[in-house]
Amino acid sequence: MPDALEDLNAYVDASRPEFERRLAELVAIPGVSADPAHAADIARTAEHAAALLRDAGLAARVVPTAGSPVVVGEYLAGPDRPTVTIYNHLDVQPADPAQWRTEPFRLTVDGERYAGRGSTDDKGPALTALQAAQYAVARALPVNIRFVWELEEEIGSPNFEAFVRAEGSRLRTDVVLVSDSIWIAADRPAIDYGLRGLVTFEVTIETGTNDTHSGLTGGAARNPLTELAGIISECVDPVSGRILVPGFADTVAPVTDEELDDFVASGFDVATFMAAHGLTSLRSADTREVLRRVMAEPTFEVHGLTGGYTGPGVKTVVPPRATAKLSARLVPHQDPQAVFALVRDFITARHPDARVELEAALAPYLGPRTGPYAEAASAAVEYAFGRRPAFVREGGSIGAVLTMDQHLRAPVILLGLSLPSHGYHAPNEHYDWTQAAGGIRMFVHYFHHLAARPARA
The missing domain is CATH 3.40.630.10 (Zn peptidases)
Known part of the structure; x- marks a missing residue:
């Protein structure tokens, strides 16, 4: 010594x-x-x-x-x-x-x-x-x-x-x-x-100036909450988590088997992971796949939806506006500004009156x-x-x-x-x-x- x-x-x-x-x-x-x-x-x-x-x-x-x-x-x-x-x-x-x-x-x-x-x-x-x-x-x-x-x-x-x-x-x-x-x-x-890097952004749809009675306007009035749900489902598959925006992962370098072996050697356990975070189910129960997703792949996440009535019971209104709070976790070789521009352009090409606003960007x-x-x-x-x-x-x-x-x-x-x-x-x-x-x-x-x-x- x-x-x-x-x-x-x-x-x-x-x-x-x-x-x-x-x-x-x-x-x-x-x-x-x-x-x-x-x-x-x-x-x-x-x-x-x-x-x-x-x-x-x-x-x-x-x-x-x-x-x-x-x-x-x-x-x-x-x-x-x-x-x-x-x-x-x-x-x-x-x-x-x-x-x-x-x-x-x-x-x-x-x-x-x-x-x-x-x-x-x-x-x-x-x-x-x-x-x-x-x-x-x-x-x-x-x-x-x-x-x-x-x-x-x-x-x-x-x-x-x-x-x-x-x-x-x-x-x-x-x-x-x-x-x-x-x-x-x-x-x-x-x-x-x-x-991982991070891009956070909001998507807003505004279709009116005030709540309207769904019995009087429903069916004819655009519903911004419904449209936001559609926008999100166009960006990410809700079951698999696969990101659907073309080009989103083009610069991602696949993690190597050697790296994955080291991830597994970290002592990671799926059941312990679920218990620690209070999760009752995962998109995959395979150890290597969970580690790949958490450590080495990008994500597209929904953190909140605002708009409409959220109090007790059901208030039958069509809201005038709604906002989705979203983020993407990025992995090495992805540029956060480029990723945001890609997502923004993908959304606005399909929904011209959607407002897509960047909140923060951090590189991997x-x-x-x-x-x-x-x-x-x-x-x-x-x-x-x-x-x-x-x-x-x-x-x-x-x-x-x-x-x-x-x-x-x-x-x-x-x-x-x-x-x-x-x-x-x-x-x-x-x-x-x-x-x-x-x-x-x-x-x-x-x-x-x-x-x-x-x-x-």
Whole structure:
């Protein structure tokens, strides 16, 4: 065992009280980025996060943006040494106390379980990496370590790209580690190398100015709800989920058998998946097919229909307008703007008075699953958790990953620590010491690997 790792296990065990104290302090600040009423809490989160970085031996600064600030922490071993940047976010989702068994903004420690809003998404993983950096700083490991902690991730990172652009060369790095993803199974580590993109849009049909009596106008009057249902069924088969818009998937690269084998090796179980999400049936019960659909294929989803009467009983009116709230999840090589234009043109060619409006667009991401930085990540995970990780793709989207990939021009590796049971965005969200302890070992091993690389010329 290399000298730098000799006392790591003892350090991890001894650091638990400090980790719990830091996590309790952060959880106690309700930094809900979606609610302007919590703007002061966002500012408090930033200042406290900077104090935590300094307490761990790093320099820290709070960088203002047009919205919420970004917190940057740095340990500089030397300009000729490799640099690792670790990204997390510290803003959180809202929490309704009535839905929680404990107070959401007070950390509740129950054995190894840490319950509280933000405990797993993403304050716990952020502090896990910080505990590892503290170890590296105290031992003067010859690697530059930078933290970038965002406070607007939960609202789509609207100012993060401007921050990265403004920082320019100050953010130069050799690799970026992102700890904001979820393993597929608790007993099998996973590294995400791909993220689906997203296009959200609304389709509106307006055929009048007010509700009309269906007994007086029905049959002659156009019904916008009925027409919207028809539009949706022209775009996607409701039974199979197959997307019917011509050209929609032309640029999609089929997932390989090798990739699918790794998806399956992640420990995914169909029954567990259904139970975790409260699903009573699926479009397929085949493991490989479910994984293909969730990780590597695009989707066309309906999220809501507005229009007409929705109160008790039936009100026999023909509504004057209706709107469908829709999205498409995209996979690598699909361009979100091009996909939206394709869908918009497909709909309006058949329904000229349909109004199709783009809400948001986010490109998919495909990172490395081979090469020195991915292999170093795999080795670090295996060292910390005792099993080789599966390389998988995430079904969701992280806007900051795309920004860093585009502007920092360094490999972005997703080293998540959260488990399916931790309850991302859900009531009773929690983290646990087993994942934190393993995560500290994982990050230290990665730092140690980079420190062993030769100095730059």
